[in-house]
Amino acid sequence: MTTYTLHVPDEVDPGEPEALDRATLVPDAFVWPAFWFSALWFFWHRLWLAGLIVLAAEIVVWAAGLALGLxxxxxxxxxxxxxxxxxxxxxxxxRWTYARTGRPIRDAVTASDIREAEVKIVARWLREEGARLGSPPTRPVTPASLRADSPALGLFPEAQSPR
Structure with a gap:
């Protein structure tokens, strides 16, 4: 299972359905394209400062290797x-770049793939919209056959003394 973080601009209200069009999900996993293409991957995702940092690190390591005669x-x-x-x-x-540019982490979910993460994020986001509009939160209904007839409130009704 991978953890995905939701990044939405600061000016967006929680629960606003249109905000998800501008949202980005970032998986917390090893990124193979970044491994193979390094700085190019960052530039492709418009992460300019992080791309420049990675490019500078690669140049410094390359120059150090030449200077040391590896x-x-x-x-x-x-x-x-x-x-x-x-x-x-x-x-x-x-995530650091998004937070720096005004798109901090708003939520995180654990899912097996990106589609499942999107479904969970949309469900949570729209639930916040319902709470913001004042609709009562939904509670699970316990069937009457499962409800206890004892006056005990808690997990151990047998601990009460018999009357």
Whole structure:
């Protein structure tokens, strides 16, 4: 199961259905395209500052490898480890960029895929709209056959002394 975070602009009211059109879901998982394409992935997602930071880190690591005279195998291993780190932290950098630009985390759900996460987010978001409009919250109804006839309030009615 993956955790997905919902990012919506600050000016949006909770529960506003039209706000979900501008919302972004970010999975908290390893990002393979960021591993393979690193800075290009950030630029593709319009994460300019994070992309520049990643590009600068790659250039510094490359220059340090040349300055230290690393063998090609060692240089490849260092580049591979840097790409692995970028793949691990890509979602965090994406969330950081959204929070910095006025789209903080508004909600988080756990789901097996992006579609299930969207369904859960829409259900929660619209439930907030109903609460904001003043409709009473829905409660689960307990069938009469399951209700206890004892006057006890709690989980252990047998702990009361018999009358």
């Amino acid at each position: 063998s090609p195998a060692a240089g490849f291993l260092v580049a591979l480890l840097l790409s692995w780190l970028i793949g691990l932290e890509a979602s965090s950098l994406r």
